[in-house]
Amino acid sequence: MNRKTYVIGHRNPDTDSIVSAIAYAELKRQQGWAACHPARAGKLTPQTEYILNRFKMPAPEFIPDLVPQVGYFLTRPAVTVAESVSLWDALEKMDRENVNILPVVDESGRYLAVLHHNVFATNITRRINPHRKAIVPTSIPLLVRTLKAQPLVTFGGDEVMKSRILVAGSSYETFKNHLEAEIPANALVRTGDREDVQRHSIERGARAVIVTNGMPLAKGLRELAEERRVSVMISPYDTSSTAFLILYSTPVRSMADEAARPVSASSYVRAVREQLAAAPSRCVPVVDDNGVVIGVFGESDLISEPNIDVIMVDHNELGQAVEGIENYRILEILDHHRLGNFSTRYPITFINRVVGATSTIVAGMYVEQKAVLTPGVAALLLAGILTDTLMLRSATTTDTDRETAEYLAGLVDLDIERFGREIFSRARQLSDVAAGEILGMDVKSYSACGLKFAVGQVEVSATDELAGRKDELRAALGAKRAAEGLYFAALMITDITALSSTLLIDGDAEFIRKIAFPRISDGAFLCRDILSRKKQLIPLLIEQMESVLGRSDRAMPRER
Secondary structure (H helix, E strand, C coil): CCCCCEECCCCCCCEEEEEEHHHHHHHHHHHHCCCCEECCCCCCCCCHHHHHHHCCCCCCCEEECCCCHHHHCCCCCCCCCCCCCEEHHHHCCCCCCCCCCCEEECCCCCCEEEEEHHHHHHHHHHHCCCCCCCEECCCCCHHHHCCCCEEEEHHHCCCCEEEEEEEEECCHHHHHHHHHCHHHHHHHEEEECCCHHEEEEEEHHCEEEEECCCCCCCHHHHHHHHHHCCCEECCCCCHHHHHHHHCCEEEHHCCCCCCCCCCCCCHHHHHHHHHHHHHHEEEEECCCCCCCCEEEEEHHHHCCCEEEEEEEECCHHHEEEHHHHHHCCEEEEEEECCCCCCCCCCCEEEEEEECHHHHHHHHHHHHHCCCCCCCHHHHHHHHHHHCCCCCCCCCCCHHHHHHHHHHHHHHEEEEEEHHHHHHHHHHHHHHHHHHHHHHHHEEEEEECEEEEEEEEEEEEEHHHHHHHHHHHHHHHHHHHHHHHHCCCCEEECCCCECEEEEEEEEHHHHHHHHHCCCEEEEEEEEEECCCCHHHHHHHHHHHHHHHHHHHHCCHHHHHH
């Protein structure tokens, strides 16, 4: 299977994370990475939804986790066989393609059964039981194709009927008795150049007369066969080979294992190990969400590298990354945050710049590499810069961010101030969003002084947008703190118009009592001129923790 590369941001992605993934995946495709796709590890925020809809750009693929799935380990395209193909052709295909199992599919490619050597051996033994006459379900076209026969007269179309093989190897009188003991219309008469047998079989209305060794049909019998609607064909093979191939002309589905169940491509590898161990040849068919066979998963695939690679944007710590990312090869990292404790098994491209948004980095790479910035991508990158720098007012904003924003705005003929206000005011109002969802929009977890805490941030265009929901939001913070064992949980509500923030917090009572910001109410504080969580709020909270706990955390806080 072709390898796929996902460009993906952090969990609970903000606008900068989403648009950076979209834009960088497009840049990689322009560089020849055809299988490079943007992805997201969480739900879109209302702000991001608005921006994508505004510029008619599709959202990245949602990948809730990268815990190894069966589909990530498929190493070759699906080798399947149609249900109407003969057993002989199916076995030849297994040998030609060097596969241990062969999924049987319908005309749409959906899974029906699987042919494997165990079920073949069992079924063919039943068919050639010497204690009873062989019954072969087959059609006239299947007989012709399997025998590579020359059809003289054919009837019955593709209808599959159960038929007995009748061999004209004894005297004519004995043969007549044998044919009379059968239902002629269900009999496949195999004979040589014996005119008496050929004529009698046609007169009695046999289903088919198969003449072996390339022998001719006796003169005058073709017209009789057409009159009696008896199929006649000339097999190029000798008597024994023809008998053998007739048995193998049965449709492959009738000899396949219909009890064997496939696994979904989205199934976790750990969940299918038991089924895999019990499967014939230690292989199982793999289907997509529509039941279409897309491959075969075997025990040998468990030790193979997955066919997924990853490029991380807007973060560089495994604690913030999509779950399971450590199972895949990370090719590149693009970020503007502090460095975390991170290592890889292979050398990678790591770009980390002191700017206010990852979108600034990506836009700069388009310029450096003389790539085509389409209007849609340029607008998304501009939105990413404006949202992550709070319209270029955040303490994290650099001259590079401002210059890049001006350049992008010129490409798409947008006024920065007007466009920024549009983004923050036209997105779905947070008053319509559940408290738990608000907390999860852009929350980051940290550790300092040996303790864990979490701080989320949302932007509003009016100070009173969430004013009436303080108690509800604090209750949600309390539930989060209790569930995750945090020292405190906080939400920073940033008013991009007033250029200030409100801090809602639930945590250790002594810690909250000593918070130096002006108190609005219990667990609510006014943070004037505080816009950046990373550069302004977190350092102050860490300093307060050290004061309360009586110990210093000399290392910078680790985001998780």
